Amino acid sequence: MSTTDWFSPDYATARRRFLEGAERRGFTLSAEPVRARGPNDGELAVDVAYLGPESPRRVVALSSGVHGVEGFAGSAVQLRLLGEQLDGLSVPADTGLLLVHAINPFGFAWQRRVNEHNVDLNRNFVTHPEGHVANPDYDALFDAINPERLDPESDDAARARLLGFASEHGMPRLQSVLTSGQYVHPQGVQFGGQAAEDSNRALRAVAARETRGAVELAWLDVHTGLGPYGVAELITECPPDHPAYARGRDWYGESVQSTADGGSVSAALNGVMEIGLEESLPAGTELTAFAAEFGTFDPVRVFWAMRADNWLWSRGDADSDQGRSIRAELLEVFRPDDPAWQRDVLDRAATLVEQTLRGGRG
Ligand SMILES: [Zn+2]
Structure with missing residues (x-):
């Protein structure tokens, strides 16, 4: 099997492969339903798989698709883990492995970054409406x-x-x-929502239940589209003097960057998923969460693709020639159709999983 075969052609295929792969490996499966539907009225769910002890000391979690279309890469990372990486992976006996396949299944299925309400879920984890930062x-x-x-x-x-x-x-x-997000233009780019979205609630439920009371939680959330082509940056909103940042540096080295001091390819963001995780865990849980961001093309091209996609779904015709070309460009900037990029992402992600597992042994 060639490495790039782990990339699926669509959400339904990726989902089926994820469920089959997890079941074959003996993972316990669960799913959080979302009300939205996929193309051809297809079912959508936040699928979850857990392997490990009933009362783990530590859980290592891998999630993807909070920005729907970025789920192609994140799913491929998980499918490869299930398909081959687990054979050679040393998972300590006190550690559970948690996979969350598609946090925004609507965006994955429709090949968009946002969800069914045009919400960027990674800006949705604020208190509504008190936490709506003005822009x-x-x-x-x-x-x-x-x-x-x-x-x-x-x-x-x-x-x-x-x-x-x-x-x-x-x-x-x-x-x-x-x-960074905006909370006043529901049809605009980077809308953070006006209430907690289904996927927000789903993620909180998963974090509370599936971590099974572990005292340490390491969470990698796979993203694409920002930074140098094929290069991974591990992004946190925590400032460099935060213990989670220090643990990240210890586990992953200099790929770890904070948005708080301008070191990251990302600007500081409002309402990110890390907040939802932290709020859902029992007090005292040691959380080490990073967005594993894999770069694609220059940021102007990527932003222009998002801007056109937003226009298309609010004002244009998705089935026109122009619509098809806008959709193809959006897919390309978040999942380059390039075997070299896809291999780099999968190899780097596999290393990140190993580093995360090793990181917990103190
Ligand atoms: Zn993203």
């Missing part, structure tokens, strides 16, 4: 970010406005405006 620069740039028409003329005008903002205030500030 006034986003409001001011709204029309450039979320155009009414998508054509070369309005694209050029929008690009000029956004680059004008960047030359006045700096690229990091533009990145923050565009990616």
